[in-house]
Amino acid sequence: MDEPVVSNSKIAMMTVGGGCFWCVEAVFNEIKGVENVFSGYMGGTVPGKPTYREVCSGLTGHAEVVQVKFDASVISYEDLLVVFMTSHDPTILNGQGADLGTQYRCVIYYYDGSQKDTAQLVVKEIASYYENPIFTEVSPAETFHLxxxxxxxxxxxxxxxxxxxxxxxxxxxKLRKMHADKLKSA
Structure with a gap:
């Protein structure tokens, strides 16, 4: 069966990490305009495809991330970043809750200059809402490992x-309270 053609769609991609990828994936799966969310790893220094066990050791340099494919005609990259930055605590260095280590760092990986500029702007604007400094990295995208x-x-x-x-x-x-207008079920 052929998939329906949507002429107005503009599929884009973002990759972010903010603690355990299970949490971040669950958040993005609720947002309208999000087509797919894949958990994976990015930003490591060891060759080859890392395993969960290797990444959890903290020795590979990879972050647990999600790669989000979204329809930019439904939701903007900037709006998705605001959801991301408010769905976890970006003031915690290398972790969220009981998940601690560089593999749980808060990071926004960008694919082009526009994404980089938008990410830096959102991080700067969000910082004023927090008492403590933001530890979110904004880094160029690398190889995504599913x-x-x-x-x-x-x-x-x-x-x-x-x-x-x-x-x-x-x-x-928290997502449902703060961003009800962006939910698939809204």
């Missing part, structure tokens, strides 16, 4: 897991 299948759509497949209840559900509640 995480293992078990990590894809983790929250959707495991909503009753203890981690999902303790960490992801509060982020989703």
């Amino acid at each position: 995480a293992e299948d078990v990590h894809q759509k983790y929250y959707a497949n495991n909503p009753t897991e203890a981690y999902c209840i303790a960490m992801i559900q509060p982020k989703l509640a």
